[in-house]
Amino acid sequence: MNAPTFRSWQSVQDEVLRRIHAREWSPGELIPNEADLAVEFGCARSTVNRALRSLAENGLLDRKRKAGTRVAAQPVAKATLDIAVLRHEVEEHGGKYGYQLIARDIVVPPLSVSGAMKTMADEKMLHVRALHLADDEAYAIEDRWINTRIVPAVSAETFQSVSANEWLMKHAPYTHGEIAFSAVQASVDDAGIMGVAENSALFAIDRLTWDSEVSVTKVKLLFSPGYQLRTGL
Numbered sequence: 162m163n164a165p166t167f168r169s170w171q172s173v174q175d176e177v178l179r180r181i182h183a184r185e186w187s188p189g190e191l192i193p194n195e196a197d198l199a200v201e202f203g204c205a206r207s208t209v210n211r212a213l214r215s216l217a218e219n220g221l222l223d224r225k226r227k228a229g230t231r232v233a234a235q236p237v238a239k240a241t242l243d244i245a246v247l248r249h250e251v252e253e254h255g256g257k258y259g260y261q262l263i264a265r266d267i268v269v270p271p272l273s274v275s276g277a278m279k280t281m282a283d284e285k286m287l288h289v290r291a292l293h294l295a296d297d298e299a300y301a302i303e304d305r306w307i308n309t310r311i312v313p314a315v316s317a318e319t320f321q322s323v324s325a326n327e328w329l330m331k332h333a334p335y336t337h338g339e340i341a342f343s344a345v346q347a348s349v350d351d352a353g354i355m356g357v358a359e360n361s362a363l364f365a366i367d368r369l370t371w372d373s374e375v376s377v378t379k380v381k382l383l384f385s386p387g388y389q390l391r392t393g394l
Contacts, residue, residue: 167202173212176202181221181232189234192222244338244368246327247303247382251295259294262320263302263354267309274306277369278376287315289325292354298385299355305380312377326380335377338370342390345383355385364388 167173180186192198195213199206213230216222224230251258266288269275275282287307293300305325307315312333320328346360355363364384370377 167204167208170208170211170215173198173202173204173209174215177212177216178221186232188232191229191231194229244330244370246330247293247301247324248327251293251300254295256295256300257297259297260322260324261292261294263290263292265289265320267316270306274379278306278308278379280308280310280376284310289320291320291324293324293326299357300385301388302351302354302383303380304383305378307378308376311372311375325378329378333372333377335370335372338368340369341367343367347383351383355383357386361386364390366390 167176177186177192186192193201195206195209198209202209213222213224217224217230221233222230223233248258248260267285268288269283270278270286270288272282274286275284278286280286287309289303289305289307291303291305293303303324303326307325307329309316312329314332315325315328318328343365345363345365347355347357347363349359351363352359352361355361357363363386366382366384367380368382369379
């Protein structure tokens with residue numbers, strides 16, 4: 162009986178995963194090299210390379226130059242988090258979405274913002290603050306800085322009827338980002354907007370997105386008490 166032919170890197174990846182999960186290749190074990198696997202699978206070596214690289218990026222393989230590829234002794238579980246359009250998030254939970262613009266200005270940001278976004282200290286950006294609602298109740302405050310040099314079209318958008326969150330997802334491509342989660346105490350201003358007591362615990366998401374080596378936007382989202390973030394592993 163002839164060995165099966167693997168025509169795509171995804172099919173090679175699936176077979177490697179099967180062998181790992183079935184313990185045909187045990188944790189810490191050195192697996193066959195790319196050339197031998199290519200012969201076994203009946204595919205190009207580049208196909209095998211792509212499959213193994215993907216599994217290594219996901220923490221299932223440990224690849225070292227000249228030392229070969231081993232099954233990770235302690236695989237790292239990685240969470241996948243999509244940037245959500247808040248309107249969709251509210252509606253997917255059966256809520257009625259609402260939106261209110263709080264402020265829109267083109268100003269020089271604080272040094273903490275320009276430093277994080279790696280822009281000139283005196284370079285102006287678009288600053289947008291808005292309130293997202295679910296069933297007429299405060300859902301999240303969006304406090305966002307947008308690099309108008311990288312997204313010039315944003316200067317003409319008023320954000321009276323569409324949020325910066327939703328507009329950027331449609332008009333501003335990005336290649337990667339950084340994200341941080343924390344619990345913060347509601348300031349007097351934010352507490353008034355959210356309709357909660359001052360110093361109430363709010364869930365905060367700080368996100369900075371980039372297009373290659375230039376920053377696109379920096380946003381802090383403050384969610385009302387009781388908010389839950391769910392993701393997949």
